[in-house]
Amino acid sequence: MTLTDESIDRQSAVPYYQQMAHLLEQEITDGRIARGDRLPSENDLCVKYGLSRATVRQGLQHMESRGTAQRIPNRGYFAATPAEETGWVIQGKEGFLENALTHQNRAVSTTVLRAGTATLPEPVCQSLEIPTGTIGFELVRVRSLDGTPAVYSTNFSPPAVTPVLASATEVLAGQASLSELLAHAGFTLGGAARTVRALHPSPEIAKALEISTSHPVLCIRSTSWTPAGQRYDVYETWVRSDVIPLEVNVSTVDLGPTR
Numbered sequence: 656m657t658l659t660d661e662s663i664d665r666q667s668a669v670p671y672y673q674q675m676a677h678l679l680e681q682e683i684t685d686g687r688i689a690r691g692d693r694l695p696s697e698n699d700l701c702v703k704y705g706l707s708r709a710t711v712r713q714g715l716q717h718m719e720s721r722g723t724a725q726r727i728p729n730r731g732y733f734a735a736t737p738a739e740e741t742g743w744v745i746q747g748k749e750g751f752l753e754n755a756l757t758h759q760n761r762a763v764s765t766t767v768l769r770a771g772t773a774t775l776p777e778p779v780c781q782s783l784e785i786p787t788g789t790i791g792f793e794l795v796r797v798r799s800l801d802g803t804p805a806v807y808s809t810n811f812s813p814p815a816v817t818p819v820l821a822s823a824t825e826v827l828a829g830q831a832s833l834s835e836l837l838a839h840a841g842f843t844l845g846g847a848a849r850t851v852r853a854l855h856p857s858p859e860i861a862k863a864l865e866i867s868t869s870h871p872v873l874c875i876r877s878t879s880w881t882p883a884g885q886r887y888d889v890y891e892t893w894v895r896s897d898v899i900p901l902e903v904n905v906s907t908v909d910l911g912p913t914r
Contacts, residue, residue: 663704668838672714675704679714680723683734694724694732764802765829768863769795772817779811782878783886792817796829797863804864805898807856811889816842837887845882851875851901860893873901 663674682688695703700711715732718724725735773793780787791813798806810833812820819840825831838844853871861868872893879888894901 663706668835668843671704671706672710672717675700675706675711675714676717676721676723678704679718680721683723688734690734690736692734693730694734696731764799766797766799767794767827767829768797769793770820770827772821775811775813779889782889783811783813785813789814792820794820794827794833800898803895803898805895806892807860807863808890808892813887815885816840816887842881842885842887845880845884847877847879849875849877854893856893864893864895866895872896875901 661678663671667674679688679694683690688694694700694715697708697711697715700706700714701708704711706714715724715726719726719732723735724732726732771793772790775783775785775789775791775793777787779791780789783789783791785791791811794810794812796808796810797804798808816837819836819842820826823831823833823836826833826836834844852874854874855868856864856866856870856872858868860872861870864872866872873896875890875892875894877888877890877892878886879890880886
């Protein structure tokens with residue numbers, strides 16, 4: 656699906672609410688919906704895109720988190736311009752490439768530093784619930800925003816995922832999304848445990864991010880599992896929050912099923 660499509664791609668691995676949000680954002684970008692104009696009602700969007708009310712509501716909230724829509728109580732949602740500080744929504748399903756300021760037309764590039772089979776560290780094996788000393792797949796990348804190094808990340812995958820990554824030419828070249836690749840291969844995100852701490856980077860990480868080792872950096876550690884509970888990814892990501900801020904959105908609304 657491309658952003659110029661006018662309908663939901665039912666075969667795409669991209670969640671319906673994200674597709675709907677992208678379509679509405681394209682209308683705003685193209686001027687078909689002027690900034691400040693009221694967006695179509697939930698009922699109208701349900702009919703237009705053939706989606707449930709819960710999915711439409713999630714799409715509108717997704718736009719609000721991205722800064723492309725503003726909710727006014729008792730009036731609805733209105734087209735808006737993203738705030739400059741909009742960043743990476745770390746509790747969302749998307750990876751950095753999918754939601755780190757791409758809606759602001761800022762350039763995100765990826766450099767793969769290392770990729771291949773490796774003996775997984777003991778803590779990673781524990782997180783993946785596999786035997787110590789297991790050989791899996793390691794992927795180390797630096798992501799830059801407008802040419803400035805912003806994120807250093809290492810993904811560790813268990814043997815079940817290794818064949819998927821070993822043959823992923825575009826991902827290994829830094830030209831495609833790891834999250835989308837895994838979803839297409841059947842490893843969809845059912846849940847994740849993530850922690851964030853401010854730590855001093857190693858010399859390797861500091862050099863890649865063009866900072867000093869004495870410069871504290873936000874370190875995110877995450878373990879992901881499928882809806883069936885299969886653990887398939889452990890990552891450690893170091894983020895220069897002076898380049899890309901992290902976002903955490905809080906909602907008390909029960910969204911229900913998303914598809």
